[in-house]
Amino acid sequence: MSTVHDIAALLPEPAELRAYLSALAVLEGAIADDPQYCYYTFDATWSPGEGAALMENGSGDDFSVLFTATGVLIRGFDHESAMSPYGTDDERVWPGVIDDVPAALRSLLHEPAFRDEGIDAPRVTACLWRETGDTAWRTGSDIGFPPSSEDPDGSGFLFHLLADRSPEAVQAHFEDYYERAVPLEAVRHLLAGQPLTPSVAAVLNPAALSDNALLRRIAVHPEAASYLARDGEFDLSRTDPTEPIALPNGLPVKPVAGCNAGGTHYLCGPAVPGSTRPVLYTDSEGQASLIAESLAEFLTLTITLPSWHDALAGFRAPDLNADYRDDHPDHPVVRDRLLATLRLPSATEQEVLDRLLTTAARTVPDGFLPHVPDDKDSAFQPMLEPLAE
Numbered sequence: 001m002s003t004v005h006d007i008a009a010l011l012p013e014p015a016e017l018r019a020y021l022s023a024l025a026v027l028e029g030a031i032a033d034d035p036q037y038c039y040y041t042f043d044a045t046w047s048p049g050e051g052a053a054l055m056e057n058g059s060g061d062d063f064s065v066l067f068t069a070t071g072v073l074i075r076g077f078d079h080e081s082a083m084s085p086y087g088t089d090d091e092r093v094w095p096g097v098i099d100d101v102p103a104a105l106r107s108l109l110h111e112p113a114f115r116d117e118g119i120d121a122p123r124v125t126a127c128l129w130r131e132t133g134d135t136a137w138r139t140g141s142d143i144g145f146p147p148s149s150e151d152p153d154g155s156g157f158l159f160h161l162l163a164d165r166s167p168e169a170v171q172a173h174f175e176d177y178y179e180r181a182v183p184l185e186a187v188r189h190l191l192a193g194q195p196l197t198p199s200v201a202a203v204l205n206p207a208a209l210s211d212n213a214l215l216r217r218i219a220v221h222p223e224a225a226s227y228l229a230r231d232g233e234f235d236l237s238r239t240d241p242t243e244p245i246a247l248p249n250g251l252p253v254k255p256v257a258g259c260n261a262g263g264t265h266y267l268c269g270p271a272v273p274g275s276t277r278p279v280l281y282t283d284s285e286g287q288a289s290l291i292a293e294s295l296a297e298f299l300t301l302t303i304t305l306p307s308w309h310d311a312l313a314g315f316r317a318p319d320l321n322a323d324y325r326d327d328h329p330d331h332p333v334v335r336d337r338l339l340a341t342l343r344l345p346s347a348t349e350q351e352v353l354d355r356l357l358t359t360a361a362r363t364v365p366d367g368f369l370p371h372v373p374d375d376k377d378s379a380f381q382p383m384l385e386p387l388a389e
Helices: 004-008 014-031 103-110 167-178 184-191 198-204 211-220 222-230 295-304 308-312 322-327 331-341 349-360
Strands: 040-047 050-056 062-068 071-077 126-131 253-258 264-268 279-282 287-292
Touching: 004 126, 014 040, 014 050, 014 062, 014 071, 014 167, 014 184, 014 198, 062 103, 071 103, 103 126, 167 184, 184 198, 198 295, 211 222, 211 295, 222 295, 222 331, 279 295, 287 295, 287 308, 287 349, 295 331, 295 349, 308 349
Parallel strands: none
Antiparallel strands: 040 050, 050 062, 062 071, 071 126, 253 264, 264 279, 279 287
């Protein structure tokens, strides 16, 4: 028989558990085709001073792990458990499950999100907790478990990825649920606390970050389309460049967006379903630069660092993006919301800047500096300039 007592012995320290659950949510968000159907999510701003890791399987089973200044409360609900309030005559929580929860954490059980309309009891069959400063996870000390079940409170089923946090167990879970391969190295990378980079996101779900998938996603999200057309200078309705261009390396180019200053964004290379292509930008002054290795990388750049043009002109931190932040103090919130909407990996300003400069440096040597066809003297000039003094 597996119960919360067994789970309590297998849980790590609260800080480690929080980091693991946050990474688990990032991992599934990258794997899933539609994030709204993810099992695992993490809300760092559940309420002031609290973070919440949540699991919901869509079949009536769920758990929450609430991290607060006073401690951590884990609440699980297995809808088929004989210990469910719905399975008792008086619709009450099974005796002993929450009786010992300390006063400092007890109010967390009464969150509206953990109660169902029409029943005056928390939705809980398994409960664990650990007060700040305590040295062990606690459970109800006097629970009379039904003897006829191997998993009477659902804890073995609900918390299996909390008990076995190995990359192999996580990989097996998601491969079973999504019915496709999940690269073990990518799982290890994220569970080790490393960031979700574009390359890791691409191997976890290549189709989600393909050019066509991103363009479709922008088109159906008005806020994303509006921000990109305005602040991102990536307007999908502007696909007619001033003049045709060609590349020395012979790759075909396709205009996909423009800006109100007359610039144009091109995808370079043959269109292959589910693929990505480098992004080239030309301005109205006869300058051009390769700016990203993929559309996903460019969107992350322009959402994270709207003043990326200034970087090509030689400006660097702390001045870079400072004026934009002054004019748009809510940018961090908008940035995070748009990245999540478009399912793009988050990145720091320095990370996207470094990627931009590395990619821009390839423009001339790798044959990405365009010219107008049939006009040998019509080559554009590189946008990338030396550091400004």
